[in-house]
Amino acid sequence: MNAPVDPQFAARIRDSFSRQKAMGLIGARLSLVEPGHVEVELPFRDDLTQQKGFVHGGILGMIADTACGYAAFSLMPAGCSLVTVEYKINILSPARGSLVARGTVIRPGRTLTVARAEVYARDGKHVASMQQTLMMLAGTPDTIE
Amino acid sequence: MNAPVDPQFAARIRDSFSRQKAMGLIGARLSLVEPGHVEVELPFRDDLTQQKGFVHGGILGMIADTACGYAAFSLMPAGCSLVTVEYKINILSPARGSLVARGTVIRPGRTLTVARAEVYARDGKHVASMQQTLMMLAGTPDTIE
Amino acid sequence: MNAPVDPQFAARIRDSFSRQKAMGLIGARLSLVEPGHVEVELPFRDDLTQQKGFVHGGILGMIADTACGYAAFSLMPAGCSLVTVEYKINILSPARGSLVARGTVIRPGRTLTVARAEVYARDGKHVASMQQTLMMLAGTPDTIE
Amino acid sequence: MNAPVDPQFAARIRDSFSRQKAMGLIGARLSLVEPGHVEVELPFRDDLTQQKGFVHGGILGMIADTACGYAAFSLMPAGCSLVTVEYKINILSPARGSLVARGTVIRPGRTLTVARAEVYARDGKHVASMQQTLMMLAGTPDTIE
Numbered sequence: 001m002n003a004p005v006d007p008q009f010a011a012r013i014r015d016s017f018s019r020q021k022a023m024g025l026i027g028a029r030l031s032l033v034e035p036g037h038v039e040v041e042l043p044f045r046d047d048l049t050q051q052k053g054f055v056h057g058g059i060l061g062m063i064a065d066t067a068c069g070y071a072a073f074s075l076m077p078a079g080c081s082l083v084t085v086e087y088k089i090n091i092l093s094p095a096r097g098s099l100v101a102r103g104t105v106i107r108p109g110r111t112l113t114v115a116r117a118e119v120y121a122r123d124g125k126h127v128a129s130m131q132q133t134l135m136m137l138a139g140t141p142d143t144i145e
Numbered sequence: 146m147n148a149p150v151d152p153q154f155a156a157r158i159r160d161s162f163s164r165q166k167a168m169g170l171i172g173a174r175l176s177l178v179e180p181g182h183v184e185v186e187l188p189f190r191d192d193l194t195q196q197k198g199f200v201h202g203g204i205l206g207m208i209a210d211t212a213c214g215y216a217a218f219s220l221m222p223a224g225c226s227l228v229t230v231e232y233k234i235n236i237l238s239p240a241r242g243s244l245v246a247r248g249t250v251i252r253p254g255r256t257l258t259v260a261r262a263e264v265y266a267r268d269g270k271h272v273a274s275m276q277q278t279l280m281m282l283a284g285t286p287d288t289i290e
Numbered sequence: 291m292n293a294p295v296d297p298q299f300a301a302r303i304r305d306s307f308s309r310q311k312a313m314g315l316i317g318a319r320l321s322l323v324e325p326g327h328v329e330v331e332l333p334f335r336d337d338l339t340q341q342k343g344f345v346h347g348g349i350l351g352m353i354a355d356t357a358c359g360y361a362a363f364s365l366m367p368a369g370c371s372l373v374t375v376e377y378k379i380n381i382l383s384p385a386r387g388s389l390v391a392r393g394t395v396i397r398p399g400r401t402l403t404v405a406r407a408e409v410y411a412r413d414g415k416h417v418a419s420m421q422q423t424l425m426m427l428a429g430t431p432d433t434i435e
Numbered sequence: 436m437n438a439p440v441d442p443q444f445a446a447r448i449r450d451s452f453s454r455q456k457a458m459g460l461i462g463a464r465l466s467l468v469e470p471g472h473v474e475v476e477l478p479f480r481d482d483l484t485q486q487k488g489f490v491h492g493g494i495l496g497m498i499a500d501t502a503c504g505y506a507a508f509s510l511m512p513a514g515c516s517l518v519t520v521e522y523k524i525n526i527l528s529p530a531r532g533s534l535v536a537r538g539t540v541i542r543p544g545r546t547l548t549v550a551r552a553e554v555y556a557r558d559g560k561h562v563a564s565m566q567q568t569l570m571m572l573a574g575t576p577d578t579i580e
Contacts, residue, residue: 016196017196019195019196020194020195020196020201021191021192021193021194021195022192022193022194022195022200022201022203022204023201024192025170025171025192025193026170046166047166047167047169047170048166048167048170049165049166049167050164050165050166050167051161051162051164051165051287051288052226052287052288052289052290053289053290055167056165056167056168056207056210056211057210057214057229057232058167058203058204058206058207058208058209058210058211059167059203059207061203061206061207061210061232061234062201062203062204062206062207063203064203065201065202065203065206066201066203069202081197083236083239084202084236085235085236085520085547085568086233086234086235086236086521086549086568087202087206087233087234088231088232088233088234088378088421088523089206089231089232089233090230090231090397090404090421090423091228091229091230091231092396092397092404093397094228106382106416106419107380107382107383107416107419111546111570112520112570114380114382114419114521116419126396126397129396129397129404129406129421131378131380131419131421133380133520133521133568135546135547142196142197143196143197144197144198145197145198230375230402230423231376231404231423233378233523233566235542235549235566235568237541237542237549238542251527251561251564252525252527252528252561252564256401256425257375257425259376259525259527259564261564271541271542274541274542274549274551274566276523276525276564276566278375278376278423278525280401280402306486307486309485309486310484310485310486310491311481311482311483311484311485312482312483312484312485312490312491312493312494313491314482315460315461315482315483316460336456337456337457337459337460338456338457338460339455339456339457340454340455340456340457341451341452341454341455341577341578342516342577342578342579342580343579343580345457346455346457346458346497346500346501347500347504347519347522348457348493348494348496348497348498348499348500348501349457349493349497351493351496351497351500351522351524352491352493352494352496352497353493354493355491355492355493355496356491356493359492371487373526373529374492374526375525375526376523376524376525376526377492377496377523377524378521378522378523378524379496379521379522379523380520380521381518381519381520381521384518432486432487433486433487434487434488435487435488
């Protein structure tokens, strides 16, 4: 397991997540915060679906993106912020129920961090896999400037 | 320009988009439907943002995903549906205003189609670039089964 | 572990690999063939490097691509062939020595399979991570047509 | 067109390319160097192929990676070097002849640059599309350290 440099990392992440209004819009919740590993839960709602009644692929991307981002953020020092550089997601199965996205850092770095997220359904079905690159912005606040 | 095999492609796409409840949730609108090219507009709203007040990276993915998907769908025959296999998006600039995602097919295929989307801000700033793979499901309805 | 549908999968893969002339060109070897998991070794050579003396990023892609492809192929029936649809690779560390690429299927499918590969250096350093999509072509020979 | 900050960019790139031994191994040549745009040609050779006689997908990645990288490098100042952070490539058509990879910067940046490459066959067939992220390392030599 990775050692966090900021002992207050969990409180910092919970505070940051609570300011992500887009997470509130879709009803996502932070369900686990550990060093280098963060989970985001998404209860099913009808207004999250695409035309065939499955959870929209972009919604899968939203929770996986957020899980990766906070997994990366957990290993960064206080007083910085981070941006998503890019991500790639494979949608493995259509999903019509509640989901969890599990983000894990695979390579922490001073500037760039690489993380992955797996999205699972309640019944254990593997729904999506993401690989993501994030960049730390040292000395910038994680708030609206 | 690509030739659509279904002359009713635009009506078929507008109908399908209207059934994407996730697009309604975020307030996205279909602003252009041409053969192999579809645009999705997203007026800015405060509840689409992440912790720094920028439009959430996953929201950028949602509109780019949808623009690519319908660009691909426009070249497919009536009576089929399609699924997103995977996508990759680079976030080029943080965005705090209204956006448009422009999806274009770069390789139509019988089974797989490859498309790209560019996301721009109102002021012309290039916000994100996506490359996506989609799969046609012949003889399956584009509705809730 | 995944169950192979073709009990002769290992012989089929070793034969196929031996016909990959590009693997011969770079000196890559098939070092492990299991159901859903294949490893490719690459002894270091000076003619595999880029301008700074590190193994070329495209060479990392070659061995990871091949490891993913044969991991997917190991779970497919005899008498088919497969094509790489797309892949995404993050380069995590520059590498100047011998490498191994470990490919693993994360989602086998009738048409599409998703696999990942990790590239490691001899000293255990994590060099690269790939996520890949492959498509099975039923009833087509895995040979020059 | 982008303005290069180093007027000697073309000589700098030609020198760097000539030190890429992996490009020599596969017989690739730098055929065009402009600000933000670089082309790499690859004459067909039998030892570049996979088991079905097509140019190996990893070889497509090599020339596209190199074309993107030097397109990015053309806009960077003298005295720096760059590394490939990640790339994603879709293989659009199997190819059995000579190829050209055309790399273009879509977003130059102080730290990160995003580029794309298209790979074409001699007959104009579109063979592959890459989207790539590169990182500039300021004040580091583009040579073996």
